[in-house]
Amino acid sequence: AQTVTQSQPEMSVQEAETVTLSCTYDTSENNYYLFWYKQPPSRQMILVIRQEAYKQQNATENRFSVNFQKAAKSFSLKISDSQLGDTAMYFCAFMKINRGSTLGRLYFGRGTQLTVWP
Amino acid sequence: AAGVIQSPRHLIKEKRETATLKCYPIPRHDTVYWYQQGPGQDPQFLISFYEKMQSDKGSIPDRFSAQQFSDYHSELNMSSLELGDSALYFCASSPRDRDTSESSYEQYFGPGTRLTVT
Numbered sequence: 001a002q003t004v005t006q007s008q009p010e011m012s013v014q015e016a017e018t019v020t021l022s023c024t025y026d027t028s029e030n031n032y033y034l035f036w037y038k039q040p041p042s043r044q045m046i047l048v049i050r051q052e053a054y055k056q057q058n059a060t061e062n063r064f065s066v067n068f069q070k071a072a073k074s075f076s077l078k079i080s081d082s083q084l085g086d087t088a089m090y091f092c093a094f095m096k097i098n099r100g101s102t103l104g105r106l107y108f109g110r111g112t113q114l115t116v117w118p
Numbered sequence: 119a120a121g122v123i124q125s126p127r128h129l130i131k132e133k134r135e136t137a138t139l140k141c142y143p144i145p146r147h148d149t150v151y152w153y154q155q156g157p158g159q160d161p162q163f164l165i166s167f168y169e170k171m172q173s174d175k176g177s178i179p180d181r182f183s184a185q186q187f188s189d190y191h192s193e194l195n196m197s198s199l200e201l202g203d204s205a206l207y208f209c210a211s212s213p214r215d216r217d218t219s220e221s222s223y224e225q226y227f228g229p230g231t232r233l234t235v236t
Contacts, residue, residue: 033223043206045161045227091160095223104212104223105151105174108160 002027004094006109013082013116020067021077021112023092033095034068034075035106040088048090051075082116089113120144122211122228130234131199139194139231143211149173150192151225152184153208161208167192199235206230 003026013019025034036048051059051068058066063083067076079086092109123142131137143150149168153161163176167186178184181199186192196203210225 042229043232044229045208045210047224047226050224097223104149104225105163105166105176106153106161106225107163110160 002029002094002096002107004092004107004109006090006092006112008112009110010113010115013079013114015082015084015116015118017082018078018080019082019114021079021090021092021114023075023077023109025073025075025092025094025107025109027073027094027096029096031097033097034066035093035095036064036066036075036077037091037093037108038086038088039091039111040085045091049077079114084116084118087114087116122209122226124207124209124228124231126231127229128232128234130236132236133199133201135199135235137196137199137233139196139207139209139233141192141194141209141211141228143190143192143209144213144226147211147213147226148190149212149214150186150190151210151212152178152192152194153210155206155208155230156202157205159205164194196233201235204233204235206232 005024032053034051038046038048049061049064063080065078089111091111093106125140151166152164155161164178166174170186181197184194208230209228
């Protein structure tokens with residue numbers, strides 16, 4: 001079974017500062033994807049960034065970047081130049097890959113509520 | 119760009135009633151996922167469909183059933199509703215990878231249906 005752990009229920013950061021959200025996971029799979037999703041007050045689930053486990057290079061999307069440590073099963077999200085609109089619940093998620101199969105369910109962590117203040 | 123459509127957006131039912139939630143995936147997306155997010159909880163995978171066949175099953179109660187139709191839209195049928203079924207129900211869709219003909223790893227979420235059982 002796959003488990004995803006987010007140890008920070010809440011975090012806050014001042015506008016323009018940098019914040020890092022932590023995520024660890026447990027799996028026996030060797031090939032998988034990791035994601036960070038954002039859920040603002042509207043409750044819409046929005047994909048922030050993704051990482052393929054076979055890629056050593058950390059993914060980056062504008063102000064968002066990850067620190068992927070496969071051996072440690074760690075996948076943290078760094079948000080640079082935080083903006084008020086970044087205020088949201090952030091979920092770390094895991095998806096195992098099954099070639100020849102359509103199994104693609106997401107396993108989510110419990111989430112980290114990030115508040116960006118002026 | 120077209121997004122995943124879910125209807126209704128809000129639904130209020132009484133205990134022991136039935137409810138039907140509908141999901142219209144993005145055009146040319148052939149895989150549909152259903153997730154349930156209880157208050158203050160992370161989303162939990164319920165069930166998925168690929169090419170109108172059930173492809174994976176998670177923690178879906180026996181009182182719930184779902185199917186995917188020939189036009190790829192999906193319906194989640196919930197009977198004998200309980201107070202604990204009150205939640206936000208997400209549908210997500212995935213396209214087929216053009217190179218591998220497998221469902222893509224990326225899931226596009228709909229806005230969700232908020233079900234309240236009284």
